[in-house]
Amino acid sequence: MAGLKLEVFATGATPTADVVVTDQAAMEDARLHAYEQGYTAGWEDATAAQVKEQAQLRADATRNIQALGFTFQEAQAHVLKALAPLLQEVVGHLLPELARESLGPTVLESLMPLAEEMAETPVTLVLNPVARPAIEALLEQATGLPIAIVEEPTLSEGQVYLRLGDSETHIDLDRATAQITAAVRGFFGITE
Template sequence: MSLSHRYRNFGGPKAPEAKESDANVAVSEDQQLEAFEKGYQAGWDDAVKAQADSVTKISAEFGQNLQDMSFTYNEALSKLTLSLKPVLTEIVDKLLPDMAQRTLGPQIVDQLMDMIKQQPHQPIEIVVAPSNVETIQSLAEDKLSEPFEIVTEPSLGDGQAFVRIGEVERSVDLEAILSGVREALTAFFHETEQETDNG
C-alpha cells in the first residue's frame, strides 16, 4: 500500500485558496492604508490643536505682561508726578510771583505803547500798588517819551496794574494768571491722587 495518503501534497497551488489569499491581502492593505490615514490625520489634528493652545497661552501671557507693564508704568508715573508736587508748588508760590513782579513793568510799558499808537498825545495814567511805584517810575521814564502820572492804589496786588490813556483803560493782572496756574496745578495733582488711590 502507498504512503502518499499520510503526507501532504506540496505539489501545485490550489486555485480557490490563492483567490482567498489575494482578497485577504487586498483587504489588509486597504485597512492598513485607512489606519495610516486615520493615524496621520489624528497626529495632524493633535499638532494643530497643540499649536493653537500654545498660541493662545502665549497671547494670554503676553497680554498679562503688557497689562502688568502698563500698570507698573502708570503707577511709577503717578508716584513721580506726585513727588514733583512740592517742587512745583514752591515754584508757583514763590518763584512765579517774584517773576510776575519783575515782568509787571514790561507788561505795563507794552500795553501803553500799543495804546499810544491808537491815541497819541493823551494824558497817561498808571495805577499800581505802592510797592511797585519806584520800579514802574524808573522803567516808564526810560521807555516813555509822553508825560505820565503814577497813581498808587493799595488794593492792587504786586502783579496788578491799570493803565489809562484818555478814556481808554486796560488792566494788567499777572496775579490772575498766577491764580489760574495754581488752580490748574491743584486740579492736576488732585486728579493724579484720585487715579493713584483708585488704582
Template sequence: MRYRALKLEVFGATPVAASAPSDVDVEEVRLAGYETGYQSGWDDATTEREKSDQLIAADLERNLRDISFTYTEARNEVLTGLGGLFSSILSQFLPAIAAEAVGPIVDAELAALTNDLGEARCELLAAPRTVEQLGWLAERHMEIDLRLTSEPAFADGRVALRFAGEAREIDLSAMVDAMATAIRDFTQQEPQEEERRNA
C-alpha cells in the same frame, strides 16, 4: 519490510485557501492608515496650539497688568519728585511771566495814549511785583507824568491805566489762571482719567 503511509480522516469542513489581497485593497488600507495618522497628528497639533495660545494670553494679560501698575507707580513717583517744581511754577514762574508779558502791551498802550491825547498825567495801577517790573516805563515815556501805584488787590498780569479821563485795563491774569488750572489738573488726575480723555 514495507511501510505504508498512514491516512487520517479529516473531520469538519474542508479548509478553503485564503485568497491573496488585491493591489486595490492594499492601497485603500495604506491610504486609510495615512489619513488616520495625519488626522491624529493634526488634532494633537491643534490641541497643543490652543494650550500654547492660552498660556501666551495669560502671560500677556499678566504683563499688561504689571506694566499698568508700574506706569502708575512711576507716574506718581515722578509727580511727587516734581512737586516742588510745580509749586514754584504756580507761585513764582507764572506770575513772573505774566508781569513780563504785560510790559510790552502796556508800553504800546501808553504810546497810543500819548499819540491820541498828548502830554498828560497817567496813573498806572498794578500788583506790587508787576509795578517793580514796569518801572522802566517811566524812563521810556518821559513826556508823560507817569505814576506807578501798587495795588495789592490786583493779580500779576493785570494793569489799569488812568490817563486824562481815560481808563483802560490790561489783564493777563485769566491766562495765568488757565495755565495754573491745566498744571493742577495734570498733576492731580488719575492715569485712567487721563487715558480716557486722550482716547
C-alpha cells in the same frame, strides 16, 4: 534503545483557518486609508496643540502687559508725588517774585501799542503805590510818552489799569499767579 513515544490528545481532524484572498489594489487602498486616518489625527492633534499654545502665549503676554502697565502707573505716580513739593515751592515762592519782576515789562509791553494808537492822548496808569518805583524805572526807557501815574491803594501789587482815552486795559499778575498755583495744586491734589 527504543524510541520515545508520546500520546496524542487531538480529537478528530485539525480545523483549517479561513483563508482571505485580497488583491494588491485592495490592500494598497486599505494601507492608504490607514495612512490618511493617521495623518488626519496627527494634523488635528498638532492644530489643537498650537491653538492651546497660542492661547497660553496670549494669556501670558496679556498678564505681562498688565503688570507693566501697573508698574508704569506706579512709577508715574511716584515721580509726580516726588515733584509735587518742588512745584509747590516754585509756585509758592518763585512765581510771585517773578510776577513782581515782570509787572513792569508787562505794563510796558501793553502800553506801547496803545501809545502808538493814540500818540497825543496821555496814558493813565492806575497802580498800587508799592509797584510804582519798578514801573517808573521801566517807563524812563520809553521816553516821550505822555504818562500820568495814579496810585490806588486798593489794587494789589500785581494789578495795573492802563487808560488811554476811552479804552482801558487791565493787567492782573496776582490773579494769573493764583490761577497757576491753583492749577498746580489741583493737578497734584494738594489742599491747604
